[in-house]
Amino acid sequence: MHFPIRTLLDLGEAVRGARCEQGLKATLVAAQSGRSRDLLHRLETGRDVTTGALLDVLRSMGYTLRLEPLGLPTLEEVRQRFAEDDDG
Secondary structure, three states: OOOOOOOHHHHHHHHHHHHHHOOOOHHHHHHHHOOOHHHHHHHHOOOOOOHHHHHHHHHHOOOOOOOOOOOOOOHHHHHHHHHHHHHO
């Protein structure tokens, strides 16, 4: 299930999930994007990277960004957030 990206960690998990769903190795994505493996790791673990680096990584995997109104989290999103807190 896909949820809106609201935090850097959400973004990192979405990028990693998309990469893994395609069966792409991190080293390949880094090379194709012209970015370092370390930068990709920082992105996928929810740390801050430049917008240009994010767009390069997404482009190399065949993705783009779309802006949507924020809105409130759904009940399912809230449940998942609290479940993640209980696991950690």
